[in-house]
């Protein structure tokens with residue numbers, strides 16, 4: 001009989017904490033930054049905050065311009081808007097920092113997506129944000145294409161008002177007594193039309209691999225106490241349905257309360273927390 005020798009007891013490797021720079025001190029950023037500064041994500045620490053507005057001592061870490069943040073951070077969290085991804089995504093990755101993106105709507109631009117995926121040495125990641133099931137949809141793609149993919153997003157009318165809307169549509173939304181479909185289109189078109197409120201469409205598109213294949217309906221409902229996202233997808237191998245209802249953030253109702261916690265979960269995974277569902 002062969003003796004099985006015990007593996008030598010080696011202590012777990014200690015990794016340097018991720019030095020996190022947070023862009024955007026808003027509904028998402030404030031919750032994420034406060035939790036990071038309180039040490040709630042082991043293996044990650046808040047190094048600095050980048051924001052358009054002077055924050056004074058409101059933030060628990062120094063406010064820096066992006067160029068300075070890039071010399072002191074190895075992971076940047078974007079919680080500011082699609083414009084930041086477009087303007088600075090490549091720069092961040094090229095500087096060597098990893099980038100966790102909340103404003104996935106920017107990724108409906110194929111050329112930008114290709115540049116971000118090719119850029120480095122930093123690596124680009126996307127948070128699941130307000131929607132669930134993306135991991136499973138990404139896995140299901142390995143079995144074959146998802147041929148029917150739809151997303152229906154229902155929000156309070158005021159969170160969907162946009163500068164391009166005409167008076168007739170705005171009037172319909174403002175006087176609605178029940179759900180009103182505001183726009184229907186592909187996941188390539190919709191996030192550009194509602195840049196702060198339909199990133200989920202782009203996130204579903206990232207998961208299924210094709211923004212043109214995802215049909216999106218945006219609905220304004222004055223009774224929508226909860227923001228609702230319903231994702232349905234099917235292919236030759238199966239069918240999938242995910243429905244979420246979230247309380248909106250009290251001050252920024254376009255954003256659901258759960259979103260910063262989704263970002264924190266993504267950060268925990270990037271910081272190497274064991275035991276996570278990946």
Ligand SMILES: NC(=O)C1=CN([C@@H]2O[C@H](COP(=O)(O)OP(=O)(O)OC[C@H]3O[C@@H](n4cnc5c(N)ncnc54)[C@H](OP(=O)(O)O)[C@@H]3O)[C@@H](O)[C@H]2O)C=CC1
Nearest residue numbers: 024025026027028051052079080081102103129130199255
């Ligand atoms: N993936 C998902 O499920 C979701 C994604 N999102 C995305 O996250 C983004 C942030 O959401 P939220 O926290 O609610 O937004 P907020 O408007 O509450 O906060 C955004 C903050 O970022 C600042 N900011 C904007 N542009 C820049 C810039 N170029 N440089 C520095 N700071 C900047 C804003 O300042 P100022 O107002 O002065 O511009 C503001 O302080 C949304 O725009 C949306 O794209 C949101 C919800 C869900």
Ligand SMILES: O=C([O-])CC(=O)C(=O)O
Nearest residue numbers: 130197198199200255256
């Ligand atoms: O927070 C949400 O429910 C969704 C949202 O704003 C977005 O997709 O941009």
